[in-house]
Amino acid sequence: MSELRKDPITGRWVIISSERGRRPSDFQEATAKRKGGFCPFCGGNERFTPPEILAYREPGTTPNSAGWSLRVVANKFPALKIEGNLDKTGIGLFDKMNGIGAHEVIIESPSHETTMSTLPDKKIEDIIWAYRDRVLDLKKDPRFQYILIFKNEGEAAGASLEHSHSQLIALPVIPRQVTEEIEGARLYYNYKERCIYCDIVKQEMSSEERTVVENEHFIAITPFAARFPFETWIIPKNHNSCFDEAQPWEYNSLARIMKNLLLRLDKVLNIPPYNYIIHTSPLRSQVNDFYHWHLEIMPKLVRIAGFEGGSGFYINPTSPEESAKFLREAKV
Amino acid sequence: MSELRKDPITGRWVIISSERGRRPSDFQEATAKRKGGFCPFCGGNERFTPPEILAYREPGTTPNSAGWSLRVVANKFPALKIEGNLDKTGIGLFDKMNGIGAHEVIIESPSHETTMSTLPDKKIEDIIWAYRDRVLDLKKDPRFQYILIFKNEGEAAGASLEHSHSQLIALPVIPRQVTEEIEGARLYYNYKERCIYCDIVKQEMSSEERTVVENEHFIAITPFAARFPFETWIIPKNHNSCFDEAQPWEYNSLARIMKNLLLRLDKVLNIPPYNYIIHTSPLRSQVNDFYHWHLEIMPKLVRIAGFEGGSGFYINPTSPEESAKFLREAKV
Numbered sequence A, B: 001m002s003e004l005r006k007d008p009i010t011g012r013w014v015i016i017s018s019e020r021g022r023r024p025s026d027f028q029e030a031t032a033k034r035k036g037g038f039c040p041f042c043g044g045n046e047r048f049t050p051p052e053i054l055a056y057r058e059p060g061t062t063p064n065s066a067g068w069s070l071r072v073v074a075n076k077f078p079a080l081k082i083e084g085n086l087d088k089t090g091i092g093l094f095d096k097m098n099g100i101g102a103h104e105v106i107i108e109s110p111s112h113e114t115t116m117s118t119l120p121d122k123k124i125e126d127i128i129w130a131y132r133d134r135v136l137d138l139k140k141d142p143r144f145q146y147i148l149i150f151k152n153e154g155e156a157a158g159a160s161l162e163h164s165h166s167q168l169i170a171l172p173v174i175p176r177q178v179t180e181e182i183e184g185a186r187l188y189y190n191y192k193e194r195c196i197y198c199d200i201v202k203q204e205m206s207s208e209e210r211t212v213v214e215n216e217h218f219i220a221i222t223p224f225a226a227r228f229p230f231e232t233w234i235i236p237k238n239h240n241s242c243f244d245e246a247q248p249w250e251y252n253s254l255a256r257i258m259k260n261l262l263l264r265l266d267k268v269l270n271i272p273p274y275n276y277i278i279h280t281s282p283l284r285s286q287v288n289d290f291y292h293w294h295l296e297i298m299p300k301l302v303r304i305a306g307f308e309g310g311s312g313f314y315i316n317p318t319s320p321e322e323s324a325k326f327l328r329e330a331k332v
Helices: A119-136 A176-191 A196-207 A250-268 A306-311 A319-328 B122-136 B176-192 B196-207 B249-271 B306-309 B320-329
Strands: A001-005 A013-016 A052-057 A068-074 A090-091 A094-098 A102-107 A148-153 A165-173 A213-214 A217-223 A233-235 A274-277 A294-299 A314-316 B003-006 B013-016 B052-057 B069-076 B090-091 B094-098 B102-107 B144-152 B165-171 B211-214 B216-222 B230-235 B276-279 B294-299 B314-316
Touching: A052 A119, A052 A250, A068 A119, A102 A119, A119 A148, A119 A165, A176 A196, A196 A213, A196 A217, A196 A233, A213 A250, A213 A319, A217 A250, A233 A250, A250 A294, A250 A319, B052 B122, B069 B122, B102 B122, B122 B144, B122 B165, B122 B249, B176 B196, B196 B211, B196 B216, B196 B230, B211 B249, B211 B320, B216 B249, B230 B249, B249 B294, B249 B320
Parallel strands: A013 B314, A314 B013
Antiparallel strands: A001 A013, A001 A094, A052 A068, A068 A102, A090 A094, A102 A165, A148 A165, A148 A274, A213 A217, A217 A233, A233 A294, A274 A294, B003 B013, B003 B094, B052 B069, B069 B102, B090 B094, B102 B165, B144 B165, B144 B276, B211 B216, B216 B230, B230 B294, B276 B294
């Protein structure tokens, strides 16, 4: 079984994944291309994935057969597993627990050729609803503290299968980056009695130099201290601490701004690999006045030098204002 | 001029580098190989680099000509520049300052074919002394808060030139990862009245399952909560908060354990790309009882999925105990 281990100095949790146990020689192979050939995510190949947990499908079709437009299945090589006890243990000054959690794959379309940016708005909205449906189900499990929803698009961004999909990891701990954002936002709230993201939205809407696109309920901006070229955040205009507490019309609005932004990225950067992550409140403190859920998209353009991961210090060779200008002026 | 900008939520500083200003089309080219051809770091090509700041050279040879075994020069495309004022400014709720700092390159050998692992111990010791010499000089500048010393080896680890070199960035701010380590170590010290790294060294020496190699003054271990396969830390056995306050015999001992460890990594992982970073106390609080300087080496084997950078949450597919066993048993 995998383990969750805590770095005793910084408090960062990592998954030590035995299921993915890799010996030195495995890393040579890992660089081989995995394109082409058989795809378990394609329509008609349902029997090659774990059974579906959720599917949006045509009326009258049978689970785990054709006729679906979106499927959620367990990850075949999960980083964490749902069965068992956390069994929190100390080893001298170290802390660990069993690798309990859920690791699911959202297959976004039965077609291998589709990318999220080429899906109709309605299909993107379905993906967002699937995220929400899974969060509502998984948060009933009292062992889970956080649900990480993310997408790796393209091999360079870490996608191990080409077929368009997102992932969801339910965790018995809170990722460090989430804790940092929440503590930062809380500090600001204690001082100002305002949500810092609400203030950022207001400031960006008045200056516009980092605005990429906006609609009724969302604004897409390049953040002032962007780590990466063309890094973009999609922030709801109305305060809401929690992704799964959003209103139905907001999901519709989110789908449209995501599609619009992805088309701009495709146009300006020639269909780049990218990652996005939904940032939301931990499950046990979902509704609050100081945090503000949002989605962060990071095109994978520059190789992150190892020192950047190790130092937490980033050098961004394209200013957010320039990035925003290119994206804003793209014809889509 | 480049800018240092602070993320208002997490407090993370980033460099927005105008000198490296990149337009969308530049990222397509960035993937081209830069191997072969002319190398400004090779012996005899001294006139193609900025003038040397420091060199270890044969007696009687002239600066910026052949006859050196190690040279330190300014980075030709620096992320930060030494001239000017910090000029700290607020823009609404955002904070920034001018990109003041130093960005230097330590050219480790006049030979293009040499890697650090193939250098004699004495030459590695020279590199370490060069780091120290530069730190002692740069810390006289009261604007600087931290000096980041690191090495990117291999293109996949972010090296833009093949010729073996390290880099040094003097910063007017403290990188977030450093602050986190120091705050974590301080918390432990306040509770236990002991240095957490000293306790880790003691625990690892008694269990040995994560020990790779040790000598008189240093131990190399795979950390309990390693983020990456074969991630290894070299820690001084005696408490010392500050790299440049080490004893001369410690630098000799460090050179030998670095060489030994690099040979093991080359053997087990077939000459992998890697990064290392020296972790030490900030310049204005160098000597203390709670922090403990060390060096962290991260072979670049798995592509870091973007979500890992964005969430601060890592999945490591090889346990530190297995990594240590492979490295420990390598014949070097």
